[in-house]
Amino acid sequence: MSRKTAAGKKIVANRRHAPKRAGERIRESARDLFYKRGIRAVGVDEIVTRAGVTKPSLYRSFSSKDALAADYLRHLGDEGLAHFDALLSADPTNPRAQFRAWLADLLQNAARPDYRGCGATNAAVEYPDLGHPARKAATAIKRRFRGRLKQLSKAMGASQPGKLGDALLLLLEGVYASAQLFNDNRPTRVLVEAADALIDHYLTRDR
Amino acid sequence: MSRKTAAGKKIVANRRHAPKRAGERIRESARDLFYKRGIRAVGVDEIVTRAGVTKPSLYRSFSSKDALAADYLRHLGDEGLAHFDALLSADPTNPRAQFRAWLADLLQNAARPDYRGCGATNAAVEYPDLGHPARKAATAIKRRFRGRLKQLSKAMGASQPGKLGDALLLLLEGVYASAQLFNDNRPTRVLVEAADALIDHYLTRDR
DNA sequence: TTCTATACGTACCGTACGGTAACATCGTCA
DNA sequence: TGACGATGTTACCGTACGGTACGTATAGAA
Numbered sequence: 001m002s003r004k005t006a007a008g009k010k011i012v013a014n015r016r017h018a019p020k021r022a023g024e025r026i027r028e029s030a031r032d033l034f035y036k037r038g039i040r041a042v043g044v045d046e047i048v049t050r051a052g053v054t055k056p057s058l059y060r061s062f063s064s065k066d067a068l069a070a071d072y073l074r075h076l077g078d079e080g081l082a083h084f085d086a087l088l089s090a091d092p093t094n095p096r097a098q099f100r101a102w103l104a105d106l107l108q109n110a111a112r113p114d115y116r117g118c119g120a121t122n123a124a125v126e127y128p129d130l131g132h133p134a135r136k137a138a139t140a141i142k143r144r145f146r147g148r149l150k151q152l153s154k155a156m157g158a159s160q161p162g163k164l165g166d167a168l169l170l171l172l173e174g175v176y177a178s179a180q181l182f183n184d185n186r187p188t189r190v191l192v193e194a195a196d197a198l199i200d201h202y203l204t205r206d207r
Numbered sequence: 208m209s210r211k212t213a214a215g216k217k218i219v220a221n222r223r224h225a226p227k228r229a230g231e232r233i234r235e236s237a238r239d240l241f242y243k244r245g246i247r248a249v250g251v252d253e254i255v256t257r258a259g260v261t262k263p264s265l266y267r268s269f270s271s272k273d274a275l276a277a278d279y280l281r282h283l284g285d286e287g288l289a290h291f292d293a294l295l296s297a298d299p300t301n302p303r304a305q306f307r308a309w310l311a312d313l314l315q316n317a318a319r320p321d322y323r324g325c326g327a328t329n330a331a332v333e334y335p336d337l338g339h340p341a342r343k344a345a346t347a348i349k350r351r352f353r354g355r356l357k358q359l360s361k362a363m364g365a366s367q368p369g370k371l372g373d374a375l376l377l378l379l380e381g382v383y384a385s386a387q388l389f390n391d392n393r394p395t396r397v398l399v400e401a402a403d404a405l406i407d408h409y410l411t412r413d414r
Numbered sequence: 415t416t417c418t419a420t421a422c423g424t425a426c427c428g429t430a431c432g433g434t435a436a437c438a439t440c441g442t443c444a
Numbered sequence: 445t446g447a448c449g450a451t452g453t454t455a456c457c458g459t460a461c462g463g464t465a466c467g468t469a470t471a472g473a474a
Contacts, residue, residue, distance in 0.1 A: 022451060037335060040247045044432060054452060055433075065432065116335060121384050125332040128244060128323060128387070142388045166394035167401040170381030173388075177328050177380035178373075180335070181349045187373035194374040197408035198401055229422070250461060261423050262463075272462065417474080427464075432457105439452070444445100 023061030025051040031072050035119050039069045039134060040126050069123070070133040076119045077141030084148055088155075095155040096199065103192055106172075110179040110188050117176035145169075157203055164202035171195055230268030232258040238279050242326050246276045246341060247333050276330070277340040283326045284348030291355055295362075302362040303406065310399055313379075317386040317395050324383035352376075364410055371409035378402055 029051035033042040044065050048055050062068040087102045088095060109115060116122065120138040127135040149165035149172075158164040171194055178187045236258035240249040251272050255262050269275040294309045295302060316322060323329065327345040334342040356372035356379075365371040378401055385394045 038247075038333060040245075040333070041335075043430075045430085054454090056435090056453085057451065059433065060451080117332070121388065122332045124388055125324070125329045125384075126245060126247070128248075139388065142385075146389070146394065163397050163400070166385075166397045167404075169385060169394045170398065170401060171377050172381065173384035174377030174379065174381035177332075177384055178349075178376060181328065181331055181346065181380075182353070187353065187376045190370050190373045191377065193370070194377060194405055194408075197374075197405055201401075201404035201408075251463085252461080263424095263465095264422060266463065267421080415474100417472105419470105419472090421468100421470080423468075424466090425464105426466100428462100430461075431459080434457075435455090437453080437455105440450090442448085442450105444447085 022051070022053045022057040025053055026058050026061060026068070027071065027075070030068055031075070034069060034072050035076075035116055035122075036114060038126060039072075039123060066133045070137040073120055073123055073134060073137035073141060077137070077144065080141070081144060081148065084145075088148075088152060092155070095152055099152055099156075100192065100195075103195060106175065107188060107191060110175060110186070113183075115179050117180045118173075121173060121176050153202070156199060158199075160202065164199065167198045167202065168195060171198065229258070229260040229264035232260060233265050233268060233275070234278065234282070237275055238282070241276060241279050242283075242323055242329075243321060245333060246279075246330060251275075273340045277344040280327055280330055280341060280344035280348060284344070284351065287348070288351055288355065291352075295355075295359060299362070302359055306359055306363075306402075307399065310402060313382065314395060314398060317382060317393070320390075322386050324387045325380075328380060328383050360409070363406060365406075367409065371406065374405045374409065375402060378405065 026047060030042075030047050033047055033050065044055060044058060047068075048058050058068070062071065084102060087105070088098050091098055110117075120141040123134045123138040124142070127138070129135060130139075146165065146169055149168050150161045151165075153161035153164035153168070156164070171191065175188050175191055233254060237249075237254045240254055240257065251262060251265055254275075255265050265275065269278065291309060294312070295305050298305050317324075327348040330341045330345040331349070334345070336342060337346075353372065353376055356375050357368045358372075360368035360371035360375070363371070378398065382395050382398055
């Protein structure tokens with residue numbers, strides 16, 4: 001956040017050797033490492049080293065490693081939902097086509113060799129304890145995303161949007177998991193066809 | 208393994224105070240803890256304490272914690288596949304009904320509050336490094352299970368059994384993930400209907 | 415009894431972890 | 445200038461981790 005001054009000068013851009021605040025650099029470094037290698041597997045030393053800062057800077061911006069992990073998940077969720085909303089609201093008259101475009105985008109990401117699925121799902125697997133901050137953040141994301149899928153299903157005309165949304169959710173979680181489980185000829189190849197079949201089923205069934 | 212003697216006495220059954228060998232007790236304890244709390248989250252001290260033995264006993268039966276984790280996953284996979292095979296081969300004339308029974312069984316397990324999904328998928332999430340023993344074991348299980356689903360799809364009469372098998376795999380991995388992500392009114396409720404819709408789709412499509 | 419093999423426990427090791435205290439440095443603005 | 449706030453540096457703490465050296469108890473064979 002840029003501080004205000006009377007003259008309105010861009011203070012942030014004037015910082016000499018500091019391209020970004022330490023907290024922000026830590027956020028980025030943690031995001032990369034947490035996603036690629038998992039939260040438990042990454043130590044705070046590696047996070048600060050990669051960020052080019054030191055440990056006290058981490059603990060000045062975040063109260064603990066767990067808090068940093070929760071922050072990482074919140075950002076991940078906000079961006080993911082924003083992306084979903086942006087694509088879906090780009091053409092509200094044709095939600096099914098927009099959703100198909102979102103799926104294509106997902107598949108493109110999932111095709112990358114270092115793809116690791118959904119960071120929130122992974123965090124929930126790493127932290128089964130429901131009281132853990134990271135687990136709470138992961139659960140919150142998933143609840144919100146489930147709501148979006150129900151909303152989308154309603155927009156597509158399903159009479160039982162909750163059920164279609166959940167069917168699509170199962171498929172998507174399946175993509176997150178299986179894309180990182182299989183290296184070649186991934187099961188994700190059938191995603192679009194399977195999603196279409198499910199949408200067709202739930203649209204023609206209860207009309 | 209029971210040692211042979213000239214007289215053929217049952218030496219194993221004659222052991223006085225030993226209800227089970229240390230290695231086996233460690234296996235059981237590790238299995239419970241690894242599944243419920245995750246592999247990384249559980250230390251070897253807790254495993255041996257729960258097993259009522261001590262650390263050296265662990266390292267006499269297993270070369271490392273990683274080896275123990277791989278052993279846990281191999282057993283998990285063998286039992287899971289055996290269960291799948293048993294149910295499917297119980298009535299080979301009606302694979303679809305047998306698969307539905309298998310799904311019902313899965314849903315019953317998944318409804319338990321402490322359900323944690325598939326141990327192999329969870330392990331793959333915990334160990335993204337492809338060279339890790341636990342990761343290798345998890346990948347092997349998933350490859351075999353994918354083959355079973357293709358086999359099942361062929362038995363059901365799909366002309367492209369690989370595609371139907373993969374679609375079902377996505378759904379199932381979705382169950383593993385979402386059953387532990389949501390506490391109430393789980394998305395898994397639509398599993399049977401969605402699976403039926405996918406099977407119908409792939410059976411009527413290419414005939 | 416004595417020997418030997420197997421199974422097990424006590425006590426310990428080095429290391430890496432998350433986290434902190436104390437102090438130095440730099441840029442900003444009054 | 446001088447005060448201030450944010451950041452960086454160094455050194456450290458307590459703990460939990462995976463793993464091991466070494467001694468001990470038991471049971472069968474001779």
